[in-house]
Amino acid sequence: MVHLSNDILEEVLCRLPIKCLIRFRCVSKSWLALISSPYFVKLHFNRSVQTKRNLRLFKSNLFQVDFDSLHDDDVLQEVKFRNYGFVPKSSCDGLLCMSNTRDTQRVLVWNPSTRRNPSKRWPNTIAEKNYPTTCLGDDFLSMPNVHAIDNVFLWNPSTRKALKLPYASIEIEKQIGLFNAYVYCVYRIGYDNTNDDYKVVRIVILSEPRSFSEYEIMVYSLRSNSWHRLEKFPHCPNWSNFGDCIVGGALHFMSIVKSDLKSENSIVAFDLGTEKCRVLPQPEYNGTPSKLCLDNLGGCLSLSCVYESSIVDVFLLKEYGGMKEHWSRLITLSRTSTFKIFHPLKPIAYSKCGKKVWLNMDDKRLVLYNLEQKSVEEIKDRDRSSTSLLYKYCLESLVTVDVPGTTKIIFGNWIHKEKIFKYAYCCAIQAT
Amino acid sequence: MSSKKMITLKSSDGRIFEVEEAVAQESQTIKHMIEDGYGNSVIPLPNVTGRILYKIIEFCTKHVAVEEDIKQKSVEPTVVVEDVKQKSVEPTVVEDVKQKSVELPVDDDAWDAEPSDIDEWDAQFIDVDESTMFELIVASNYLNIKRLMDLSAQAIADMMKDKTVEEIRKIFNIQNDFTPEEEMKIRNENSWAYE
Numbered sequence: 102m103v104h105l106s107n108d109i110l111e112e113v114l115c116r117l118p119i120k121c122l123i124r125f126r127c128v129s130k131s132w133l134a135l136i137s138s139p140y141f142v143k144l145h146f147n148r149s150v151q152t153k154r155n156l157r158l159f160k161s162n163l164f165q166v167d168f169d170s171l172h173d174d175d176v177l178q179e180v181k182f183r184n185y186g187f188v189p190k191s192s193c194d195g196l197l198c199m200s201n202t203r204d205t206q207r208v209l210v211w212n213p214s215t216r217r218n219p220s221k222r223w224p225n226t227i228a229e230k231n232y233p234t235t236c237l238g239d240d241f242l243s244m245p246n247v248h249a250i251d252n253v254f255l256w257n258p259s260t261r262k263a264l265k266l267p268y269a270s271i272e273i274e275k276q277i278g279l280f281n282a283y284v285y286c287v288y289r290i291g292y293d294n295t296n297d298d299y300k301v302v303r304i305v306i307l308s309e310p311r312s313f314s315e316y317e318i319m320v321y322s323l324r325s326n327s328w329h330r331l332e333k334f335p336h337c338p339n340w341s342n343f344g345d346c347i348v349g350g351a352l353h354f355m356s357i358v359k360s361d362l363k364s365e366n367s368i369v370a371f372d373l374g375t376e377k378c379r380v381l382p383q384p385e386y387n388g389t390p391s392k393l394c395l396d397n398l399g400g401c402l403s404l405s406c407v408y409e410s411s412i413v414d415v416f417l418l419k420e421y422g423g424m425k426e427h428w429s430r431l432i433t434l435s436r437t438s439t440f441k442i443f444h445p446l447k448p449i450a451y452s453k454c455g456k457k458v459w460l461n462m463d464d465k466r467l468v469l470y471n472l473e474q475k476s477v478e479e480i481k482d483r484d485r486s487s488t489s490l491l492y493k494y495c496l497e498s499l500v501t502v503d504v505p506g507t508t509k510i511i512f513g514n515w516i517h518k519e520k521i522f523k524y525a526y527c528c529a530i531q532a533t
Numbered sequence: 534m535s536s537k538k539m540i541t542l543k544s545s546d547g548r549i550f551e552v553e554e555a556v557a558q559e560s561q562t563i564k565h566m567i568e569d570g571y572g573n574s575v576i577p578l579p580n581v582t583g584r585i586l587y588k589i590i591e592f593c594t595k596h597v598a599v600e601e602d603i604k605q606k607s608v609e610p611t612v613v614v615e616d617v618k619q620k621s622v623e624p625t626v627v628e629d630v631k632q633k634s635v636e637l638p639v640d641d642d643a644w645d646a647e648p649s650d651i652d653e654w655d656a657q658f659i660d661v662d663e664s665t666m667f668e669l670i671v672a673s674n675y676l677n678i679k680r681l682m683d684l685s686a687q688a689i690a691d692m693m694k695d696k697t698v699e700e701i702r703k704i705f706n707i708q709n710d711f712t713p714e715e716e717m718k719i720r721n722e723n724s725w726a727y728e
Contacts, residue, residue, distance in 0.1 A: 102663070102664055102667055102704065102705065102706050103664070103667040103668050103671050104706075105667060105670070105671065105705070106671075106674075108674070109670055109671065109674050109686075112670075112674075112682065112686045113670070113686045113689045113690050113693070114690070116686060116687055116690035117690050117693065117694065118694070120726050121693065121694055123723045123726040124698060124723075124726045124727055125693075125698065125701060126719055126723075127698055127711060127716050127719040127720055128698055128701050128702055128705075128707060128709070129702070129707045129708065129709060129710055129711070130710050130711065132707070133719070260723070261723065261725070
């Protein structure tokens with residue numbers, strides 16, 4: 102048999118699914134080195150992105166759907182992870198950032214000397230539990246129930262290896278009242294192409310009704326396996342509409358500035374590499390926007406805009422970061438007698454042929470929009486048995502989270518495969 | 534009709550092939566040689582046997598013919614996204630929203646105007662034994678013929694997909710240089726992949 106050089110072997114191997122590659126690591130030492138090399142991991146990953154293979158969809162309760170097997174079987178196979186109470190908060194390049202299911206926790210306020218809480222709402226036994234504490238007021242300490250910050254993992258479901266992120270305490274200074282204060286944790290993972298590093302941004306928001314929110318930002322770097330604290334953003338984020346879109350190595354969010362006369366929206370990009378913010382220009386709207394929503398559609402930043410007239414436009418930001426950066430309108434939707442629009446409208450993915458786009462309407466319907474014919478092709482109403490239509494994309498990759506000196510955790514055994522009726526989920530699956 | 538320029542190629546085992554210039558230029562390697570002025574003499578290809586060169590010429594001839602065919606047909610518009618500033622202000626009204634029955638399209642070819650015959654031809658072309666596939670990929674790499682490279686790489690990958698580690702070693706003629714303990718350790722790390 103003719104011998105294949107490493108170059109040719111890479112060309113062949115990068116076309117294999119992840120499961121095969123993991124298996125073939127033990128063929129020989131040179132194959133192990135080749136498959137594990139960072140160059141090959143990137144090559145394979147880039148190929149997956151281009152050919153839209155090796156895709157997964159995740160729902161909040163961690164079901165996975167394997168896109169490739171979809172064409173072989175007629176019935177959708179969903180595989181459930183044993184997730185130990187963790188859910189993916191954000192994903193990038195096949196890595197999931199997982200933490201405890203509850204994002205929002207009530208802040209408990211208590212006085213350590215009297216060991217009583219002023220509101221007398223919670224039993225004193227809470228004081229005996231070993232919660233990390235943060236000093237807020239004079240002699241009051243608040244005890245956020247901080248499972249959300251204590252157990253954070255980076256996990257690659259393909260290699261099954263996980264890394265527990267080091268603990269980083271919350272330090273927010275705010276005078277809070279005694280009741281109804283909440284701590285909310287947001288995690289976003291992204292790739293910093295300046296430093297060839299994966300970064301996790303953690304934003305903890307302390308909020309109270311009838312009061313403004315305070316927040317803190319921490320950034321974790323995989324290379325240094327450590328957190329560092331950042332100054333607050335120069336633009337105040339609109340927390341009710343934070344968005345989940347890391348595009349081009351930057352975290353994007355809507356910022357809102359309210360003055361007496363009006364409120365102004367702006368789109369802010371926080372670069373993971375430079376850790377600086379910049380304001381993006383907005384597109385020319387066809388009316389007065391009443392609601393704006395940011396998303397990541399196929400690697401481009403998308404902006405869904407609902408006008409006061411109830412028409413919806415979806416824009417894409419082209420030539421990101423370049424001289425010719427501009428918004429381009431992709432979709433326009435109008436309400437008709439037969440077609441109702443629910444907000445927010447979130448684009449999920451392109452179909453595999455690239456000519457259609459799947460949109461989620463307020464988790465009530467999935468809509469397939471044909472870009473060439475500029476019309477809605479299909480509508481799927483939410484099945485009663487489905488818990489959510491909010492799918493997130495994740496690519497399968499061999500990206501590793503090996504950090505020297507940390508314990509490797511391997512978790513995520515498949516516990517069972519379920520054959521779910523096509524009806525409830527095929528609309529999302531037709532995205533291939 | 535003017536006669537097309539012919540290029541002469543010589544395989545490692547001395548066989549001579551005369552091909553049209555357009556066909557020969559499917560190989561970037563040969564194309565550069567022609568540009569450097571070697572197109573008028575016999576171009577030796579010491580890394581390619583006659584048997585394989587014959588097949589490669591067959592591949593390139595077919596693809597050149599198909600491309601010429603395509604040039605004569607009209608091109609379908611595919612552009613969808615318009616820059617905001619250029620478009621008129623009128624928003625498009627969505628009409629006739631149809632509720633389709635649930636059916637998974639197996640492939641998106643249903644949306645193209647005509648089916649892809651060339652893909653079928655390619656599939657038959659590459660339907661050869663493993664040894665020939667390997668020779669084709671090595672030759673197409675040397676001759677720098679991207680389309681054939683992609684086709685043969687994909688064919689080899691497809692062939693490998695369901696094979697066990699032992700079968701792979703046999704096909705690629707690889708010696709297992711792991712100790713049994715080392716191999717066991719790697720397998721156990723990801724035992725789920727071996728099911």
